Amino acid sequence: MDEELGELGVLKQVEGIMLGNGVVGILAESVNKWERRAPLTPSHCARLLHGGTGVSRIIVQPSTKRIHHDALYEEVGAEISQDLSQCGLILGIKQPKLEMILPDRAYAFFSHTHKAQKENMPLLDKILAERASLFDYELIVGDNGKRLLAFGKFAGRVGMVDFLRGLGQRFLSLGYSTPFLSLGSSYMYPSLAAAKAAVISVGEEIATQGLPLGICPLVFVFTGTGNVCSGAQEIFKLLPHTFVDPSRLSDLHRMDTNQTRHASKRAFQVYGCVVTAQDMVEPKDPTKVFDKADYYAHPEHYNPTFHEKIAPYASVIVNCMYWEKRFPQLLTYKQTQDLMIQGCPLVGIADITYDPITNSYHDDMDGNGVICLAVDILPTEFAKEASQHFGNILSQFVVNLASATDITKLPAHLRRACIAHRGVLTSLYDYIPRMRSSDSEEASENSENSLSNKRKYNISVSLSGHLFDQFLINEALDIIEAAGGTFHLVNCHVGQSAKAVSFSELEVGADDRSVLDQIIDSLTAIAKPTENDRFSNQDSSKISLKLGKVEENGIEMESDSKKKAAVLILGAGRVCQPAAEMLSSFGRPSSSEWYKTLFEDDFECQTDLEVTVGSLYLKDAEQIVEGIPNVNGIQLDVMDQESMCKYISQVDVVISLLPPSCHIIVANACIKLKKHLVTASYVDSSMSMLDDKAKDAGITILGEMGLDPGIDHMMAMKMINQAHLRNGKVKSFISYCGGLPSPEAANNPLAYKFSWSPAGAIRSGRNPATYKWGGETVHIDGNDLYDSATRLRLPELPAFALECLPNRNSLLYGDLYGIASEASTFFRGTLRYEGTLYKCFYYFSG
Template sequence: MPMLGNGVVGILSESVNKWERRAPLTPSHCARLLHSGRDKSGVARIVVQPSTKRIHHDVLYEDVGCQISEDLSECGLVLGIKQPKLEMILPDRAYAFFSHTHKAQRENMPLLDKILAERVSLYDYELIVGDNGRRLLAFGKFAGRAGMIDFLHGLGQRYLSLGYSTPFLSLGASYMYSSLAAAKAAVISVGEEISTLGLPSGICPLVFIFTGSGNVSLGAQEIFKLLPHTFVEPSRLPELFGKAKDQHGGASKRIFQVYGCVVTSEDMVEHKDPTKGFDKADYYTHPEHYNPVFHKKIAPYASVIVNCMYWEQRFPRLLSTQQIQDLVRKGCPLVGISDITCDIGGSLEFVNRTTSIDSSFFRYDPLSDSYHDDLEGNGLVCQAVDTLPTEFAKEASQHFGDILLEFIGSLSSTVDFTELPSHLRRACIAHGGALTTFYEYIPRMRKSDSEDVSDNLAKGHSNKKKHNLLVSLSGHLFDQFLINEALDIIEAAGGSFHLVKCQVGQSTEALSFSELEVGADDSAVLDQIIDSLTSLANASENNRDQISGINRISLRIGKVQETATQKGPGTKGTSSVLIIGAGRVCRPAAELLASFGSPSHQMQKTCMETDFEWQNDIRVLVASLYLKDAEEVIEGIPNAEAVQLDVSDHKSLCKCISQVEIVISLLPASCHVMVANACIELKKHLVTASYIDDSMSKLDEKAKGAGITILGEMGLDPGIDHMMAMKMINHAHVRKGKIKSFTSYCGGLPSPAAANNPLAYKFSWSPAGAIRAGRNPAIYLFNGKTVQVDGDSLYDSAEKFRIADLPAFALECLPNRNSLVYGDIYGIGKEASTIFRGTLRYEGMA
């Protein structure tokens, strides 16, 4: 009988690690599937392999109608968390688990070979993503929670060995608690003891540094916040350390809180060019342009480093072995490292081994460069456990199954993966003994990786081509399948490639990096390949990730050339915006910009349910002459910061502008020129809320030379109405017609029900500005005669205006500034006898 799509689901007993107690579906999930009936759930039966260590006992599965059996031969779909043993894989089935194969990871290629040999359909949880490209099935927060609790548990023991009794000593490891709630209650109890009895001054200020702002970091911070705490900005660490040392003098003094500090890449590196600030897009594309500064600016003030951020070899390390040795010699207060990323030999070079749940720590002594298994003696205690989420197996399984449940029906009842929804098709690595289209790059990567490049070079036949270049690709190469496009370009042109280096991101948020030696026998062919790869990197609309704004793929040639996307600020997707001016328009602008990097209310709910890692990458700076005004504007807006700025101070203005990618000037029109000149000088884009006047128009060539955009007001007026006007005028001209009369009306009218004040008008911008606009002089052409209206007489010149189909609307029209200039702009100056642009208001506004 055919297995695929038969509606019978199997659940594996986990065999890879003794601590793996999670399950892809809990008994309650199974009950929901079985009791719904196959017509609704797509599941007819569930067979569960027996396990004596799974968090949910076999009898609980049996009670809800599951069959307990080692034999999964009748199952068309088999679910697990980790990969099964190779001999357990049955032919012609569908399997779903974390396979770690889609990036051609060498250690897991035997698994992929077995999958292909047995004609298995392989679905990888890591590849099931939402419309925004974020993973739906992940355990990041649970890793952060468990890692933080475990470290606090070890911290108590470490301090005791140093001669300090602390409340942390009473805290157990995460797995010792029956639930996450129980573990949190224990942390809260520790916090209450700190609040009541305090911490010894000799270990204070106790400062926890959290790297990164993803789910892992958020999970760790969630536990930290259960303690009495204060978060400080990285720039305030020296000040905090100095004040605390002054205040904490005296061996008997007790301190009643701990401190936290969240740092990101911007705090860890600085540009080698002192005239340039940190630019996230540039950093991801050109990390070699930056020097590490974490060891200078952050680490000297850290008691504990909680490392939650993925790292690749092309980036500077967080701390090298030499740097930590120098810091310890200088007497830094660092006590320990919690490397929740478990990136061995990575961003923390001296963390050279993993630890286990039941033996979570080792001790590294920087002064003797030695490693020890105990917590006694000199040095730092280090934690690097790679199976942390399973410590909260019950909650992690519930969280995971809640999301997986919606996919089970499709996976269990579908024979042909091409009939699946798109997000599941993209998660299918292999089907029917072959790799699916998305993953056809894997054998090419494997073939390239089969020989060591140094051996190739030693043989003197690098790529066996006459012309070769080193091409570095970075970005979303694997999770968005862009590596396929890159390799297709090389092979289609008749070139060859050899994989020199490959660093693969361990999450969809982390970028991947591949260095290829690309070769061709003809230099023109090689040039064609490079041009095509450059076009791929420069794809205007698709080159940026929708959430982060970072290049989905970027390119470097021979470590010398730079692509256009890497050179200047003329790229899409900014990470920081400066708004100058704190008037009425400012807050809606700041809220809107912040919302681009933050989830909606519904998405917040989805994030909580699915454990999304939502990265808020848009930082909004609001600058005002009076700091209080800026602070009032940003109150309650996430990722926004208030700064004091006098735009007439060119040095201060340039300092603010250098920190951002885009400047929005909401100042009076007369101030835009000085802001524009600074933006041109620093090559930063500028948006204003004003018409483009003569003084701004004169900057056109300078702005083009700097490669920046200066955008004036482009809303209804003078945006949409101009485009509609030109569409009609061009249409008439194409048909050999002439424009005899042009009249255009606009106006921000409230609905009649809302026109409930004496002015019958609502202000969306400065009321003073709107009133002043009523004193602007006007000039227009009417029946061949030029009509001028003084500003003092503008309201007196208003004329009644009626719409035939809407006779109840009592409107009046005011001439709008200088209409004559549009004769030249629209190309109708020599043919139209009337050129009039007016503003509509409810009758009686004047």
């Protein structure tokens, strides 16, 4: 990373007023009257000032509109002053006015400059002129390329509440009274919880009184699968609802022809439908199928279909996708006019009213048209929760930034987020000047000159993906120049949101064919990670590459790049089939809700995934894969080393769903063949001993991370860290877990719900246990574990009769938690309903 920083060098204090002097400033937001958020709340300031973090002072510019009053900051020890000249680090949310930039200071806010956005270049120029440093929140990302600091789902939540309110007003102007009319805008509620309670109340009224038949079926179409869409759906799902597949929308409306028969069913709920790019366009070539990588690289090869397949059946369009001019429009003015003339049920696209028939806008809800929601900074409507969420993460980074005197020693995610240092762009962002001088209009004007100065060998290269937020554009340009080639930026479109991909079309040339081949191979390597980093660094390599035709004395050759991966599943138990079904959907479009929730749509349709299920008995494997596309079943005995290694060598990752005792055999083979391994079991001592070997082989071995260990560890560390931040010490740690079904579902002799082998659940009762209680270490032999169970009663739940037994070696976690030396009691236990442990012992011993 030191080389990437280039001229960054070591950050020095100048006259005691530079990054590292421990004095933090908080700007008064000036972007518009609605911005009430704060980068740090008073509680965050209290922890920073009194938690031994290195922050000595916090100076807050006064603001009468900030969600937290100035007095609250003063109460925790912060200072209120317009003058931030003593601050080495100054924080904001949105970009400040130019006159607020002080010389030789470090700033952190959403600058919107790293993609060379024209409207914010004056701000960047001011930063450079004042020899200031700039850290951009949007660029603080983890090793997997995911943003670490953002406002999450708040935009979607706020937008949906606001739109439902507008929907009620619009329906009233059309002559329909609906429960939506009782909703207010998000900013009218004191909290997110209060807003949700209001939406739930609306849902209860719909469920009991129904919606007017004249507006049914009420269909909400959501575009996208990111955080905004997830937040919008979170609010939508508070209403009585049913989600339908895009292909079923027409069926839903055909069913409506007999309103009398179906009215009672449909009038008491609303419908949701999630659509992605594949539902909005189709290839112009009828012989081809939709390919997302190709669509991003060459959208001109696709025709829009949203206005034909989706929009005619939508009452509401909740657009959560980024759009730029090179892509087909979701709906054109003409298409919207045609839909309204045809009687389309469209009521809203999401503060003003648009009449597509007359192509005019209104600022009220009367007349014809559809309502359109267009709010710039939605998260600020829930300013309190949004600030708390944001500050929880930012305060961790402030600890580093406020005390750093050497920027090269900052964590990598903060070093990468530094756009400029002391008036100089850092090397990661030296593409910005190139971007500023190479917009699409200039490229078009200069294209003839470029063509006339072609090298002997030339090729068109289209790059799409996270080119700028993952710095892949730098890597691509450096590859071309380092090899001795030249490039001309023919076209470039930069995505304007965290999830949006960017696109660059280059004309690459060289006077030697071997040089051009070297460039092509190196660029292809960006799109196709090596075996060792394909899975560990997949998110940071989200790039699609399209190579045009190489011009070589009139001879053309076409190249392309597409990822291909293979997975081997070992075992044929209950969890094997859903695992195979999930993996099979990776290489094809999916409308499943779980798929869209777990995986970003950038991965969809980019990978051909081959899945093989191996079982000791061929019949079991074939039964598992029956009806699942792209999945094959084979007979495989893991005790047959030659056969097992043969199949493992042909795949990229192995998923072992075998009994835990078999994992070590598979793991050793994966290390030998350098293949990644995933298991559905906890990591035991034998697997832990393979850590160094796996690292040397460059592979990942991933065990279960659900509960114990998993969620309980995260919750424990959160509480322990909070205590330590307040200079506290943990004297006693007691943790309980257990698979307790609700009483009415505890309908088997063991009063337990099994998601795994019942024999395995009972056999776990033979595990020995060790814990510390009152400073004394206690050991329980495995044969005596059930006998050691004690009664447990919860005052808050007096009707629950529970038993607790110690859970394996608790002392291991004292070291992991960092409290072994301070906690005199450390106990981790498992809960069961009273009397069931005796039954477990009876069944096991019997």
